Amino acid sequence: MKEKALEKNIEVIDILGPALSLFEEVTGEKALREKKLTRKLSKDYFSMIEAIEFAVKYDDGKDKRGIKEADIVLLGVSRTSKTPVTMLLATKDFKVYNLPLVPEIRLPEEVFDIDPKRIIGLTINPDKLSKIREDRSKGLGINSKSDYFDKERINRELEYAKEVFEDLDCKVIDVTLNTIEQTATDVLEYYKKNFS
DSSP: OHHHHHHTTOOOOOSSHHHHHHHHHHHOOOOOOOTTGGGOOOHHHHHHHHHHHHHHHTGGGSOTTHHHHOSEEEEESTTSSHHHHHHHHHTTTOOEEEEEOOTTSOOOGGGGGSOGGGEEEEEOOHHHHHHHHHHHHHHTTOOSOOGGGOHHHHHHHHHHHHHHHHHHTOEEEEOTTOOHHHHHHHHHHHHHHHOO
16 A cells, blocks of 8 residues: 555555554554454354344245254244344344244144244233234324234234144243343243253
8 A cells, every 4th residue: 555655646644553553562562463353254253144144034934944944943923023032143143033923824834843942932911012013003104903903813813822832832931021132031041051
């Protein structure tokens, strides 16, 4: 860069040199002065990126083939924070598949073929879920009454989810009072207890 600047008659100011020299003087250690050290990417970084890509690829039950590849499978009705919890866990290097539970849609057989300790059901208080869904609908410009936040419909969905969780014999976490971070922590604690 110095050569090119000299050729083009451009002034160059070394903003790192004096600071680096000061650090060397104070610490008594010589700097490595190698290029690209701040850009060096670790194996852990690429593993995390792979987990995030996995989460995006298989979000909301997009492709059932991801179930068998996942470290963790999250199940729950709509608006139980499956996707944000999945993404948070992905940043911690876990491949998470999340699957919405809808009474009218049959569960993929693959869910029954994996270790139930890898499956975690998310549940929520029906009144809170109704409020969350109503607010979500209004945010989307839907102001009329909808089955999506109808309490009777929600109770049917939650009852269906409870039956699924019992059939799978999986761990269930109530997210009613949880933040996304707390739910992710609960999921990880359970997972780590079962899988080192």
